[in-house]
Amino acid sequence: xxxxxxxxxxxxxxxPGWLVDRANHLVQTIAVPLVQLVLRIALAVPFWRSGIxxxxxxxxxxxxxxxxxxxxxxxxxxxxxxxxxxxxxxAFLSGSGEIMFPVLLVLGLGTxxxxxxxxxxxxxxxxxxxxxxxxxxxWAAMALGIMAYGPGRxxxxxxxxxxxSHGR
Numbered sequence: 001x002x003x004x005x006x007x008x009x010x011x012x013x014x015x016p017g018w019l020v021d022r023a024n025h026l027v028q029t030i031a032v033p034l035v036q037l038v039l040r041i042a043l044a045v046p047f048w049r050s051g052i053x054x055x056x057x058x059x060x061x062x063x064x065x066x067x068x069x070x071x072x073x074x075x076x077x078x079x080x081x082x083x084x085x086x087x088x089x090x091a092f093l094s095g096s097g098e099i100m101f102p103v104l105l106v107l108g109l110g111t112x113x114x115x116x117x118x119x120x121x122x123x124x125x126x127x128x129x130x131x132x133x134x135x136x137x138x139w140a141a142m143a144l145g146i147m148a149y150g151p152g153r154x155x156x157x158x159x160x161x162x163x164x165s166h167g168r
Contacts, residue, residue, distance in 0.1 A: 036152025040111065043142040044102035046135075047118055051098025054091060065091040076130050097121055105146070108155020112147050119143035 014022075054065035069091040074081035084090045097117055104114035119140060126136045151157045 033153040036146075036149065037154045039142055039145055040105045040108065040151065043115070043118060043139060043146065044105040046139070047098045047121065048102040051095050051102070054095035054098070061088070061091055061095060065095055069094070073128050075127050077127065094121070108151040108157050111151035111155060111157050115143045115146035119147070
């Protein structure tokens with residue numbers, strides 16, 4: 001990047017390098033927070049859609065969710081596949097995580113924690129549906145990216161951090 005050139009009243013119009021540098025900076029300033037927001041939403045959507053199907057009301061699992069964990073879903077571990085232990089509890093935990101973590105991600109609140117939760121869920125989903133690895137790998141990459149780079153400026157985490165630093 002060209003950063004040593006500055007425009008003064010005597011130097012005439014800015015050089016093309018300076019204009020390119022300013023344009024790149026502007027695009028980066030706009031694009032990075034948008035990428036972080038879109039990444040959070042993109043990871044939240046499939047989990048939210050799955051989670052919303054597991055509930056018949058507030059904290060009331062539907063019969064299908066429990067049936068999936070007791071009869072359909074199996075853990076593909078060496079020597080297996082094995083049934084999920086405590087299928088009702090697993091359905092409840094799964095359904096709760098699939099609702100709670102996406103909401104936190106979209107809001108950008110506890111973002112790295114929410115991304116970690118969805119990464120762990122992705123690992124369990126991969127053990128349950130091993131043939132889905134291409135999409136699971138995408139989910140894992142998104143979760144790791146969110147964990148590594150944070151929620152960005154378009155998040156409640158950022159607002160809280162700024163408010164805390166201004167309050168000192």
